[in-house]
Amino acid sequence: xxxxxxxxxxxxxxxxxxxxxxxxxxxxxxxxxxxxxxxxxxxxxxxxxxxxxxxxxxxxxxxxxxxxxxxxxxxxxxxxxxxxxxxxxxxxxxxxxxxxxxxxxxxxxxxxxxxxxxxxxxxxxxxxxxxxxxxxxxxxxxxxxxxxxxxxxxxxxxxxxxxxxxxxxxxxxxxxxxxxxxxxxxxxxxxxxxxxxxxxxxxxxxxxxxxxxxxxxxxxxxxxxxxxxxxxxxxxxxxxxxxxxxxxxxxxxxxxxxxxxxxxxxxxxxxxxxxxxxxxxxxxxxxxxxxxxxxxxxxxxxxxxxxxxxxxxxxxxxxxxxxxxxxxxxxxxxxxxxxxxxxxxxxxxxxxxxxxxxxxxxxxxxxxxxxxxxxxxxxxxxxxxxxxxxxxxxxxxxxxxxxxxxxxxxxxxxxxxxxxxxxxxxxxxxxxxxxxxxxxxxxx
Ligand SMILES: [Zn+2]
Numbered sequence: 001x002x003x004x005x006x007x008x009x010x011x012x013x014x015x016x017x018x019x020x021x022x023x024x025x026x027x028x029x030x031x032x033x034x035x036x037x038x039x040x041x042x043x044x045x046x047x048x049x050x051x052x053x054x055x056x057x058x059x060x061x062x063x064x065x066x067x068x069x070x071x072x073x074x075x076x077x078x079x080x081x082x083x084x085x086x087x088x089x090x091x092x093x094x095x096x097x098x099x100x101x102x103x104x105x106x107x108x109x110x111x112x113x114x115x116x117x118x119x120x121x122x123x124x125x126x127x128x129x130x131x132x133x134x135x136x137x138x139x140x141x142x143x144x145x146x147x148x149x150x151x152x153x154x155x156x157x158x159x160x161x162x163x164x165x166x167x168x169x170x171x172x173x174x175x176x177x178x179x180x181x182x183x184x185x186x187x188x189x190x191x192x193x194x195x196x197x198x199x200x201x202x203x204x205x206x207x208x209x210x211x212x213x214x215x216x217x218x219x220x221x222x223x224x225x226x227x228x229x230x231x232x233x234x235x236x237x238x239x240x241x242x243x244x245x246x247x248x249x250x251x252x253x254x255x256x257x258x259x260x261x262x263x264x265x266x267x268x269x270x271x272x273x274x275x276x277x278x279x280x281x282x283x284x285x286x287x288x289x290x291x292x293x294x295x296x297x298x299x300x301x302x303x304x305x306x307x308x309x310x311x312x313x314x315x316x317x318x319x320x321x322x323x324x325x326x327x328x329x330x331x332x333x334x335x336x337x338x339x340x341x342x343x344x345x346x347x348x349x350x351x352x353x354x355x356x357x358x359x360x361x362x363x364x365x366x367x368x369x370x371x372x373x374x375x376x377x378x379x380x381x382x383x384x385x386x387x388x389x390x391x392x393x394x395x396x397x398x399x400x401x402x403x404x405x406x407x408x409x410x411x412x413x414x415x416x417x418x419x420x421x422x423x424x425x426x427x428x429x430x431x432x433x434x435x436x437x438x439x440x441x442x443x444x
Contacts, residue, residue, distance in 0.1 A: 002361045002424050009362070009420070011157035011430075011437045016416045019149055019156065023415060024132060024408055026050060027145035028125035031134040036111050038080045040171040043107045047144065047169040048088045054152045056090030056167065059189075063087075063179035066186050073305075074380075075178045076337060082179050088169040089184065091191060092151065098162030098427035099194040103147035103418065104377060104389075106173030106180060109136035110400050118402045130408050131397075137406040139399035143199030144169055146393070146411055150418035154428075158437060159419075163426030166191045173377050176338050181377040185385050195351035195425065196381045199393030199414055201406075202370075204359060207391040208352055209262045209371035210379055211271060211298035212305055212342035218243060218316055219332045224289040233287030234325050237280045240291040243331060246319035247275060247295065250311070258300050262344070262371035272373070273297045298373060301344035309335060340375035343382040351388050351425070358420045363413065367392070392417075 016023075026046075033043035044060075051058045063082040069075055094100070112122040112135045120126070122135040132142065147167055154161065170180035184190060200207070220240045225233025251273035263270040274296045281288030299308040313333050320326035345352070347369045359367040378389035394410035422428075 012419050015153040015157040023145050023149040027142050030141040031125035034123050037175050041084050044086050044088050051090035056092050058090040060086035063183040066183045078175050090167045092165050094163040095160045096162030100164040101425050102166040102193040102196045104168040104198045105144035106170050108171050108174050110174050131405040133405040138201045138397045142406040142411050143393040146414035149415045153419050158431035159428050161426040161428050177377045181380045185380045196389035198391045200391040201396035202391050203395045205368040207372040208369045209301050209344035210376045211373050213340040213375050215337040217334045218293045220291045221329045222289045225287040227285035236288045236291035243319045246315050250315050260300050266370050270300050271298045301342045343379035345388045349388045
């Protein structure tokens with residue numbers, strides 16, 4: 001049961017419906033900006049204008065302003081400088097001493113790939129057949145619009161939250177989140193909040209846990225020789241094969257031995273090891289003198305990144321053990337790029353049960369708590385701000401693929417859900433001067 005009274009509920013419902021065209025137009029504007037990594041400034045200026053318009057106290061934060069961020073264990077240099085790539089943060093003070101809440105959403109998108117394969121322009125932001133179409137509609141410019149319009153609808157409905165609300169529009173989630181959410185968490189002026197909700201496309205379920213992710217590279221040295229004198233060389237591909245097989249076996253072994261129910265209710269296994277690229281040799285008639293394998297391994301919430309790195313390095317070492325050439329030329333294991341931590345909050349956390357109560361009471365929906373098999377920005381709040389964070393938002397419609405879209409009804413439901421959630425979490429009071437808003441209810 002929620003504490004939201006009918007009058008307030010109906011006012012908010014009516015306000016969201018009345019704002020739907022505006023919310024869709026705003027989300028559409030965001031989609032028209034091709035905000036791939038490095039090009040987030042124009043879309044962020046639209047968000048900043050909107051947050052100012054609804055009366056939030058707005059500031060911006062660029063990652064290079066956060067002292068020491070490059071020394072953080074999750075930081076990794078993406079090669080893209082942080083000038084003119086702001087995160088936008090808006091705050092509204094509560095009118096009482098209710099719990100505080102932070103909405104966080106990313107405005108960066110993954111590239112559209114081959115635009116010829118889309119059946120529409122990925123950046124038109126058009127609305128067709130009740131769907132907002134384009135890259136980022138679902139992941140997650142729709143979610144960003146929903147969190148902003150939830151606050152506007154509360155205003156319009158004369159609902160004042162008792163606790164503080166913060167809205168963060170961040171960059172770089174798709175590339176790991178270092179310059180985005182990590183920067184906002186490490187910032188000296190970061191708000192100390194009681195819970196975080198990220199409206200990623202979760203189909204109204206919740207991601208309350210995630211796997212950590214690491215990339216690694218194994219380099220095996222060989223010795224070049226002419227193809228006619230093969231035995232004078234050492235074939236790096238042949239030397240890599242046992243290592244490749246051992247890593248395959250590690251994947252199989254971990255699938256069987258590493259379990260977390262939050263993941264396995266929805267995915268076949270909790271963790272995985274993907275052997276992603278293999279480069280070796282230069283020419284068919286030369287013995288290859290180097291073979292390089294790149295891979296992605298994930299680790300469960302109960303494991304640490306250090307543990308998983310040890311497991312991989314030991315697996316490679318053992319596979320090479322006993323080979324005289326490899327004894328003298330040990331394979332190198334390097335960790336590069338992404339190094340995301342795993343995270344998990346309890347399904348009993350109040351923010352989780354509050355989302356579930358709101359969804360059951362207002363939408364007659366069951367919102368399941370799940371684990372996500374990759375990196376999500378909620379981990380930064382959980383691991384480095386000691387704050388419970390969940391991803392909770394609309395449906396997932398072709399995200400990262402072609403023909404991404406978001407049904408307008410998903411945007412509306414997300415907006416209402418976030419507004420009700422804020423009321424339930426922060427507490428609220430009704431501005432009686434806005435009681436004329438109840439007329440439509442009386443007329444029903
Ligand atoms: Zn996303």
